[in-house]
Structures are given as structure tokens and as C-alpha cells.
Amino acid sequence: MFKLVIFPYQYWKGNRDMEMPAPDQSIIARKARIVDRLRSVLPADAVIEDEVETRAYECDALTAYRCPPLAAVLPASTKEVSEVLKVCHAEGVPVVPRGAGTSLAGGALPTADSVILGVARMTEVLETDYDNRFIRVQSGRTNLSVSGAVEEEDFFYAPDPSSQLACAIAGNIAMNSGGAHCLKYGVTTNNLLGVTMVMMDGEIVEIGGAHLDAAGLDLLGLICGSEGQLGVVTEATLRILRKPEGARPVLMGFDSNEVAGQCVSDIIKAGILPVAIEFMDRPCIRATEAFAGAGYPDCEALLIVEVEGSDEEIEAQLSRINAIARTHNPVELRESGSAEESAKIWLGRKSAFGAMGQINDYMCLDGTIPVSQLPYVLRRIGEMSKEYGLDVGNVFHAGDGNMHPLILFDANKPGDLELCEAFGADILKLCVEVGGCLTGEHGVGIEKRDLMVDQYDPEDLEIQMAVKDVFDPDWLLNPAKVFPLASSQERRIAAE
Amino acid sequence: MRPENEAAMAEMVKTAAGPLRVIGGGTRDIGAPVEGETLSTAKMSGVSLYEPGALTIVAGAGTPLAEIEAVLAAEEQRLAFEPMDHRPLLGTSGEPTIGGVVAANVSGPRRIQVGSCRDSLLGVRFVDGAGRVLKNGGRVMKNVTGYDLVKLMAGSWGTLGVLSEVSLKVQAIPEASACVLLNGLDDVAAVNAMSMALGSPYDITGAAHAPVGVDGHPVTMIRIEGLEASVAYRAEKLKALFAKTGAEVLVERTPEKLTAGWKWVRDAELMQGGAGDVWRYSLKPSDAPQVVADIQEQHPEIKVLYDWGGGLVWVEAPAGTDLRRSEFAGHATLVRASNATRRAVPAFQPEPAPLVTISKGLRAKFDPRGILNPGLMG
Numbered sequence: 001m002f003k004l005v006i007f008p009y010q011y012w013k014g015n016r017d018m019e020m021p022a023p024d025q026s027i028i029a030r031k032a033r034i035v036d037r038l039r040s041v042l043p044a045d046a047v048i049e050d051e052v053e054t055r056a057y058e059c060d061a062l063t064a065y066r067c068p069p070l071a072a073v074l075p076a077s078t079k080e081v082s083e084v085l086k087v088c089h090a091e092g093v094p095v096v097p098r099g100a101g102t103s104l105a106g107g108a109l110p111t112a113d114s115v116i117l118g119v120a121r122m123t124e125v126l127e128t129d130y131d132n133r134f135i136r137v138q139s140g141r142t143n144l145s146v147s148g149a150v151e152e153e154d155f156f157y158a159p160d161p162s163s164q165l166a167c168a169i170a171g172n173i174a175m176n177s178g179g180a181h182c183l184k185y186g187v188t189t190n191n192l193l194g195v196t197m198v199m200m201d202g203e204i205v206e207i208g209g210a211h212l213d214a215a216g217l218d219l220l221g222l223i224c225g226s227e228g229q230l231g232v233v234t235e236a237t238l239r240i241l242r243k244p245e246g247a248r249p250v251l252m253g254f255d256s257n258e259v260a261g262q263c264v265s266d267i268i269k270a271g272i273l274p275v276a277i278e279f280m281d282r283p284c285i286r287a288t289e290a291f292a293g294a295g296y297p298d299c300e301a302l303l304i305v306e307v308e309g310s311d312e313e314i315e316a317q318l319s320r321i322n323a324i325a326r327t328h329n330p331v332e333l334r335e336s337g338s339a340e341e342s343a344k345i346w347l348g349r350k351s352a353f354g355a356m357g358q359i360n361d362y363m364c365l366d367g368t369i370p371v372s373q374l375p376y377v378l379r380r381i382g383e384m385s386k387e388y389g390l391d392v393g394n395v396f397h398a399g400d401g402n403m404h405p406l407i408l409f410d411a412n413k414p415g416d417l418e419l420c421e422a423f424g425a426d427i428l429k430l431c432v433e434v435g436g437c438l439t440g441e442h443g444v445g446i447e448k449r450d451l452m453v454d455q456y457d458p459e460d461l462e463i464q465m466a467v468k469d470v471f472d473p474d475w476l477l478n479p480a481k482v483f484p485l486a487s488s489q490e491r492r493i494a495a496e
Numbered sequence: 497m498r499p500e501n502e503a504a505m506a507e508m509v510k511t512a513a514g515p516l517r518v519i520g521g522g523t524r525d526i527g528a529p530v531e532g533e534t535l536s537t538a539k540m541s542g543v544s545l546y547e548p549g550a551l552t553i554v555a556g557a558g559t560p561l562a563e564i565e566a567v568l569a570a571e572e573q574r575l576a577f578e579p580m581d582h583r584p585l586l587g588t589s590g591e592p593t594i595g596g597v598v599a600a601n602v603s604g605p606r607r608i609q610v611g612s613c614r615d616s617l618l619g620v621r622f623v624d625g626a627g628r629v630l631k632n633g634g635r636v637m638k639n640v641t642g643y644d645l646v647k648l649m650a651g652s653w654g655t656l657g658v659l660s661e662v663s664l665k666v667q668a669i670p671e672a673s674a675c676v677l678l679n680g681l682d683d684v685a686a687v688n689a690m691s692m693a694l695g696s697p698y699d700i701t702g703a704a705h706a707p708v709g710v711d712g713h714p715v716t717m718i719r720i721e722g723l724e725a726s727v728a729y730r731a732e733k734l735k736a737l738f739a740k741t742g743a744e745v746l747v748e749r750t751p752e753k754l755t756a757g758w759k760w761v762r763d764a765e766l767m768q769g770g771a772g773d774v775w776r777y778s779l780k781p782s783d784a785p786q787v788v789a790d791i792q793e794q795h796p797e798i799k800v801l802y803d804w805g806g807g808l809v810w811v812e813a814p815a816g817t818d819l820r821r822s823e824f825a826g827h828a829t830l831v832r833a834s835n836a837t838r839r840a841v842p843a844f845q846p847e848p849a850p851l852v853t854i855s856k857g858l859r860a861k862f863d864p865r866g867i868l869n870p871g872l873m874g
């Protein structure tokens with residue numbers, strides 16, 4: 001089973017006070033009645049209220065922040081979700097939708113006065129249509145098992161977050177998740193055709209379907225990435241694609257980050273679109289070598305570039321890519337000649353987070369920058385690392401500029417954590433400064449809530465909150481996320 | 497009104513006394529006719545940032561599409577989604593702008609592979625109906641910071657805000673391209689053949705079918721693009737794949753012919769200059785032939801063109817007939833018709849009640865006075 005040990009992220013924040021709104025005591029006082037009402041619309045085993053059992057829902061993968069919910073419900077159909085929401089709406093109880101709880105941003109973190117609405121029991125495949133190239137599933141189905149359901153026909157669902165074994169389509173839609181192959185195939189929003197969604201008042205809406213363009217406003221595009229604040233997605237129509245004939249990576253080592261960054265830019269400019277371009281810097285290379293022994297060269301920066309197609313097509317693409325790489329004097333250029341060699345090239349990259357976790361506690365960031373700023377940003381991070389006295393490893397999707405700097409620190413050393421947090425915030429601000437953004441794929445949740453003011457002016461946030469007003473006028477759905485608490489306070493209080 | 501910068505535009509919207517008819521080049525005159533003072537973005541023009549190595553371009557909303565395309569072509573790049581030129585179909589004149597492309601979420605045959613304009617759109621700046629200058633998204637490829645208003649603005653036809661600046665992801669122009677042609681297939685067989693192609697591992701970038709092609713016979717077109725070695729290989733594979741359809745299969749490699757052929761599809765040239773109304777159906781490909789057959793039964797003289805593997809159907813029919821069908825999942829848009837018809841028949845298919853409520857609610861937030869292209873989308 002999927003284990004989160006590769007993300008020792010949780011240790012860094014310890015058990016700090018959660019900056020969440022104080023729970024509404026009047027709701028907590030009505031717990032028995034609320035639970036009774038939920039039981040009247042759901043099977044007995046679908047309502048969890050026991051304090052020991054609700055602990056299973058006290059956090060997502062941002063485990064530093066924990067709080068058991070008032071209750072958790074596990075409906076099995078859109079109809080049941082609707083019934084649950086009607087009850088919560090009538091009772092004025094906040095609802096936190098939950099997929100598999102792998103959010104790294106605290107998106108699924110409950111409050112003591114909220115009901116967790118988990119879609120984990122909704123895992124059915126509803127329709128598979130190869131002629132029209134879509135699959136319709138209940139939203140609790142895991143990402144990997146969507147691909148699994150169409151594998152026998154050699155099809156797959158393209159967005160592939162590293163958490164794909166565990167995470168649910170529901171969470172993918174809410175966070176607009178990406179994956180290693182999104183350079184070619186896009187992220188969730190580019191592969192989502194339709195949803196069935198239940199509004200906070202229980203109304204069931206259908207948006208999109210097996211056809212391509214929206215009839216009116218692009219509400220589907222708005223839902224995707226809305227972090228569970230606009231409605232509860234219960235079913236999804238997803239685009240499926242035929243698998244490529246084959247895929248092969250090449251590994252290249254360079255003696256500076258700048259040169260590697262330049263090589264990425266040159267490959268893209270040359271008109272070759274690899275499915276993935278992954279980047280690792282020296283601290284990461286060293287750590288993974290020690291941890292996984294993938295046989296990586298000892299160099300400053302390393303790229304893994306993967307291309308797809310038939311053998312001949314792969315050869316043609318790799319020869320172009322290698323020619324570009326050679327103009328940058330690589331210290332190593334290693335093309336995979338077999339499945340084992342491919343696996344070995346990917347081994348280090350895939351175990352990078354785990355390897356870094358072996359050395360120390362770390363914090364993983366998720367900012368995006370324009371690819372052209374890569375050398376500058378890496379240099380600045382290096383300088384800041386010296387100023388803060390904390391090491392950083394960089395491993396990320398270089399093709400699209402989505403960085404995952406890992407800041408190392410020692411949780412047992414007083415003050416180190418605060419230092420690390422300040423450093424992290426500075427890196428994200430740097431991302432914004434060079435024309436990028438705070439989060440490329442993990443979402444805002446509670447984690448980057450307060451940094452939103454660095455990317456957006458108050459009016460930009462105001463219009464987003466106004467969108468939530470339309471879908472959820474009482475601010476009951478996942479209310480304390482995405483927006484700085486101070487910005488959303490008036491609305492949340494007015495709703496109480 | 498032709499503001500030269502965002503601040504001036506905001507002031508004009510803020511102080512507008514009545515409805516505004518928002519236009520870029522005014523070449524995509526679709527939807528219910530709008531009465532109001534014209535606000536043109538034409539002067540908000542120019543490419544402010546272009547990074548070929550990052551595949552991104554940022555430009556004022558009024559920048560001519562032709563200028564964007566020329567700037568990109570100089571670096572052997574292009575807009576991936578292949579926006580159609582509506583002028584010859586609608587009989588409009590003027591200079592299409594990039595803001596208009598975004599506002600109308602225009603795309604072309606390559607939509608089946610790379611998505612529509614909204615999928616390439618990275619960020620927007622706009623002035624909402626209250627005169628506030630707002631932004632969303634940015635210029636990077638991956639961005640989940642806050643709600644995705646970028647998608648919402650694409651295809652909102654100027655009813656939520658007046659775009660001032662857009663940033664887009666672009667694509668390198670591949671070195672080679674080919675079109676596999678199948679002659680003589682009926683509509684059902686053609687959609688099946690296109691599904692076969694789109695379900696293959698060969699990265700199809702265009703799949704169209706004309707029941708009556710340029711030479712009067714049915715032709716089905718399958719496009720592949722990429723490195724020369726790849727295109728040659730895939731063309732052969734597709735030929736072999738189509739052998740079982742029984743159709744005559746040819747491969748077209750002449751660049752001029754390829755460009756002309758796909759422009760013919762993109763711009764619905766078959767229906768240019770005609771007197772009929774033009775409808776555009778977005779539906780499930782396998783439903784398309786039946787929908788067409790149903791319409792044909794009542795109106796045998798219609799002209800038909802299938803794009804997107806059958807997911808998009810263009811129909812030219814006698815003027816003034818409401819060709820909306822409720823029996824299929826999807827929707828129809830009335831793209832060309834007289835003003836009178838466009839007043840009588842909603843150009844955009846009315847949505848189910850709950851979605852109408854949401855859309856109305858959103859409009860009330862973005863345009864509280866209801867002055868931006870009022871009624872255009874219904």
C-alpha cells in the first residue's frame with residue numbers, strides 16, 4: 001500500500017497551532033442532532049462520529065496540521081452526497097470534501113465544527129467508450145485505477161501525479177493536479193470533459209460531458225482547481241488516450257545549473273517536445289546516489305529527458321536532443337538501451353524525495369517560474385541558501401518551470417524550522433517576482449493561503465471570493481482555505 | 497471608444513452611461529446583436545514579451561492575430577490551437593485580434609490534440625463591468641494559484657470583462673506534416689475511420705470528413721505532424737490501418753496543399769458565401785452521423801462538414817430554421833444568421849436551469865450593471 005514515509009515533510013512543522021478559525025461552538029453543541037440527521041439519509045456505517053474513528057480524517061498529507069472533524073460521512077452515490085449536503089446546509093455546518101487525503105497543501109484539513117465528506121466509497125467505472133475516447137467514473141476512484149480500467153485496450157489517462165496510486169480523481173480535479181508527463185499531455189483541466197457536481201444546497205448539476213466545447217461560460221474550467229470550495233464533484237468524464245508505442249529516457253550531466261537550464265531552453269526551442277524533462281541539482285544527485293545507487297554522474301546538474309514513439313521515432317528524436325546537449329559539453333550523456341537501463345535512469349529521480357528525507361527533515365516547495373529564469377532563480381536560491389545557512393536540493397519538472405526546491409533543516413534544532421519557513425516563503429516570492437507563481441500543482445489550501453497577497457492584489461482576490469459567493473453563498477464549503485483568513489473573514493462570519 | 501491603455505479603458509467602463517458593445521477587430525459577429533456604444537480594444541496592441549525558449553507570448557488584447565502569427569513564425573513557432581478566421585464565413589471585415597480569439601475561445605482542427613484556445617491561455621488582464629482592473633493566471637505553464645478565471649474568461653465573449661492583455665503558450669512548428677486521405681466513405685464509416693485513427697498511438701492532429709468534398713466526392717482527412725522520420729512512419733502505419741475500411745487511401749505531402757486543405761476545414765470554406773444559416777454542433781463523435789441524418793431528413797439540401805473526428809459538425813441550412821436538437825448530449829451554436837434570426841433564436845444553446853442560475857450569478861458579480869455585451873450569450 002501507498003505510504004507517506006517518502007514525505008517526511010510532516011516533521012518540520014511539529015504540532016504547531018493551526019491558524020484556523022475558531023470552531024462554532026453552537027454547531028459542536030448540536031453534534032448529536034446533526035449526526036442523527038445524517039444517519040437518517042445514509043446507511044449506518046457511512047456516518048462516523050466516534051472520536052477515535054474521526055481521527056482518521058484529522059489531516060491530509062500536510063500532517064503538521066491536525067484536527068478531528070465533528071463527523072465524517074462516506075456516501076456511495078451522487079444522491080447520497082446530495083442528501084448529506086441538504087442536511088449540512090439546513091444545519092449550517094461547514095463541509096470539507098475529501099478524496100484520498102494526499103493533499104500537500106492542507107486542502108482536506110477539517111475544523112472541529114465541520115463534516116468531512118469523503119468520496120472514498122465512490123469508485124465505480126460508469127462508462128468506458130473507446131470510440132469516443134472517454135471514461136466516466138465516480139470521483140473517488142484513484143488516478144492510477146482509471147488508467148488501470150482502460151489498460152487492456154492499451155489506453156491510459158494522461159495526468160500522472162507521483163501520488164497516483166493513492167490520490168483520487170476528486171482531489172485531482174479540485175487541485176488541477178499535474179504529473180511528470182504534463183509537458184506533452186497537459187494537466188487535469190486539459191483532460192477533463194465533464195463533471196457531475198452537487199452544490200452546497202444539495203442541487204445536482206451536470207457540467208460538460210463527452211463533447212468538447214462548453215455551451216455557455218466555461219464553468220468546467222472554473223470548477224477544476226477550485227479546491228473543493230464551489231461544489232462536491234461526484235462523477236467525472238475524462239479523456240483517455242492510446243498509449244504510445246514506446247518511451248525512452250536519456251540522462252545528461254552538466255557542470256553548472258546555468259548550462260543545464262540553457263540546454264532545456266534549447267531543446268524546447270528546437271521544436272522537439274519531449275514528454276518529460278526532469279532536473280536535479282548536485283545536492284539532490286548526491287543524496288539519491290547514496291540512497292538508491294542509480295549510477296548518476298557526480299556533477300552539478302542532471303537532466304532526464306524522455307521521448308515517446310516507435311523505436312525509429314525515438315532514435316530520431318534522441319539524436320536531435322543529444323546533438324543539442326553536446327553543444328553544451330555534457331559531462332555525461334547516457335541513452336537508455338533497454339528497459340532496465342530506462343528504469344535505472346528513472347530510479348534516482350523517483351527516489352529523490354525519499355533520499356533527501358534520509359539526510360534531514362525537509363520542506364518541499366511547488367512554485368513555477370518562466371523556464372528562461374531557471375538559471376537566475378537557481379543562482380538566487382543558492383545565494384539565499386548561504387544567507388539562511390540551510391541547504392537546498394532542487395528536483396523538478398524543468399520543461400514547464402514547475403520547481404520543487406527541497407529545503408533541508410533540523411526539526412530538533414530550535415529556530416531551524418522558522419528559518420526554513422522564512423526561506424521557503426522567500427523562494428516563493430522570488431518565483432512570483434520573476435513572473436511565476438506560488439503553486440504549480442499542489443494548490444493553495446491552508447499552506448500558501450497567506451502568500452496569496454504576494455501574487456494578487458486585493459481586488460483580484462475579491463473577484464475570486466465573489467465567485468465562491470455565487471456557488472456557495474453561505475461559505476460552508478471548505479471555507480477557511482485558499483484565501484488569507486483576514487480577506488475571507490467578513491464572508492465567513494456573515495455566513496455564521 | 498478606443499482606449500490606448502488599461503487605465504483609460506477602466507475609466508471608460510466605469511463612467512459608461514449605458515451598454516457597451518465590446519469588440520476587438522469586430523470580425524466575429526456571433527450571438528445576439530448588441531445595442532450599445534462600441535468599445536474597441538484595437539489600440540491596446542503590441543507584443544510585450546515573447547520567449548521562444550519558454551514557449552510563451554504576452555500581448556495586448558488588441559494585437560492583430562496576424563502580427564502575433566508573424567512574430568511567432570519568425571521563430572518557427574505558432575499558436576497550437578489553430579484559430580479559425582471567421583471573416584470569409586460571416587462576411588465580416590476588419591483585423592482579427594488576439595483578444596477576440598480568446599474572448600470567443602476560437603480554435604481549429606488541432607483542437608482534438610492540443611485543446612482549444614482556453615487550453616493554451618496562461619493568463620489574462622481585464623477590466624470588469626465595474627471598471628476594476630483585474631488579473632488572473634500569469635505567464636507560466638503550470639499555475640494552480642487560486643481559482644482559474646483564465647478559463648472562465650476564454651469564451652465569455654466580452655460579457656464578464658474587457659480583456660486588456662493575454663498570455664499564451666505557443667508551439668514549435670513541426671518540420672513535417674502529412675495528410676492521409678480516404679476517399680468515398682459514408683458518414684458513419686468516416687467517423688469510424690476517424691475514431692480508429694484517434695484511437696491509434698500516432699498523435700493525430702486533425703481528423704475531418706466532408707461528405708461532399710472540393711471535387712464533389714466524400715473525403716476523410718487525417719493529419720499527422722512531427723519530425724520527418726516520424727511522419728513518414730506514421731503515414732505508412734495509418735495506411736495499413738485503413739486498409740480494412742475498403743476506401744481508397746492516399747497520402748498528401750505537398751505543403752501548399754496541406755495548408756490549403758486544413759484551412760478549408762478550419763474556416764468552413766464549404767459554407768462561405770452561402771445564403772443559409774450556419775450551425776456548429778459540439779457533440780459525441782459517434783452521435784454525429786445520426787444527428788446529421790435527422791436534419792437531412794427534413795432539409796435534404798444542407799451542407800455538412802465534420803471536424804474533430806466527428807466531435808464538431810458544421811451545418812449550413814435554409815435561413816431562419818431552428819436546427820437545435822435536444823436528442824443528443826452536447827449543444828449547437830448559431831454561428832451565421834441574419835440579425836432578425838439572431839434576435840429570435842438564441843445563438844448559444846440555452847443551458848439547463850441550474851447552470852443558467854450560476855452563469856447569471858457570475859455575470860452579476862463581474863458586471864453588476866449588466867453593461868458588457870448584454871444579452872450576447874443569451
Ligand SMILES: Cc1cc2nc3c(=O)[nH]c(=O)nc-3n(C[C@H](O)[C@H](O)[C@H](O)COP(=O)(O)OP(=O)(O)OC[C@H]3O[C@@H](n4cnc5c(N)ncnc54)[C@H](O)[C@@H]3O)c2cc1C
Pocket residue numbers: 004006007060061096097098099100101102103104106107108119139160161162163166167168169170171172173174175176177178179180227228229231232233234441442443478
Ligand atoms: C507523495 C506525494 C506525491 C505527490 N505528487 C504530486 C504530483 O506529482 N503532482 C501533483 O499535482 N500533486 C501531487 N501530490 C499532491 C496530491 O496528491 C494531489 O493534490 C491530489 O490531487 C490530491 O488528491 P486526493 O484525492 O488525495 O485529495 P484530498 O487530499 O483528499 O483533497 C484535496 C482537495 O480536494 C478537495 N476535494 C476532495 N474531494 C473532492 C470532491 N469530491 N469535490 C470537490 N472537492 C474535493 C478537498 O477539499 C481538498 O481541498 C502529491 C502528494 C503526495 C503525498
